[in-house]
Amino acid sequence: MKKYLFDTFSYNDVTNKKLLQKIQQLPDKTECIRLFSHLINCQYKWMARIQHNPAAPQMSWWEPVYKLDKLETEWDKSLNLWFDYLKEKSDTELATEVIFIGLDGGQWAATPQDIALQLNYHSIHHRAQIQTIIRQQGIEPDFVDYIGTKYRKL
Numbered sequence: 001m002k003k004y005l006f007d008t009f010s011y012n013d014v015t016n017k018k019l020l021q022k023i024q025q026l027p028d029k030t031e032c033i034r035l036f037s038h039l040i041n042c043q044y045k046w047m048a049r050i051q052h053n054p055a056a057p058q059m060s061w062w063e064p065v066y067k068l069d070k071l072e073t074e075w076d077k078s079l080n081l082w083f084d085y086l087k088e089k090s091d092t093e094l095a096t097e098v099i100f101i102g103l104d105g106g107q108w109a110a111t112p113q114d115i116a117l118q119l120n121y122h123s124i125h126h127r128a129q130i131q132t133i134i135r136q137q138g139i140e141p142d143f144v145d146y147i148g149t150k151y152r153k154l
Contacts, residue, residue: 001091001113006083008120012127013079015144019127020072022134022141029068032133035126036075037065042122043078046115047085049100057101082116 016039023032041061048056066074086094094113102108131141 001094002086002089005086005094005113005116005120009079009082009086009116011146011149012120012123013075014149015127015142016075016123017072018142018144019130019134020075022139023071023130024068025139026134026137028137032130033068033071034062034065035130036071038062039123039126040066040071040074040078043082043119046119047078047081050085050098050112050115052100057105082119085112086116 016036019032019036023029023036026032038061041059041063045056045059045061047053048059089112094116095111097109097111099107099109127144131144134141
């Protein structure tokens with residue numbers, strides 16, 4: 001599972017950075033910047049939750065909205081937190097539930113591997129939204145399907 005999580009985070013890293021290049025070309029970048037900032041904030045907030053950071057319950061899923069020229073730096077910082085976390089943990093630890101404070105103030109539990117999967121699948125969801133916005137603004141989105149990172153022509 002650990003290798004799969006690394007691979008999935010790496011895939012999202014490559015494809016999301018392709019998105020950033022397209023976002024820079026857009027006449028109206030506002031919604032794409034907001035969605036991309038949300039992906040970063042989710043990675044920060046979930047890490048804060050599983051590390052029992054007392055500030056986690058007050059962290060926003062949607063704020064801050066980063067400036068365009070800061071998105072890649074913040075993305076890298078939020079992603080590296082996850083890479084560092086995964087390096088430290090065994091498969092058993094990743095499959096062991098952690099308790100965190102949910103939106104309702106109550107205690108909730110989930111495994112770090114499920115949280116990591118959520119982050120990566122959530123990234124795919126919002127990447128599709130951003131790709132739609134890119135197309136609506138007259139720019140052809142990049143091919144970012146997972147298989148494009150794996151297959152090879154013979």
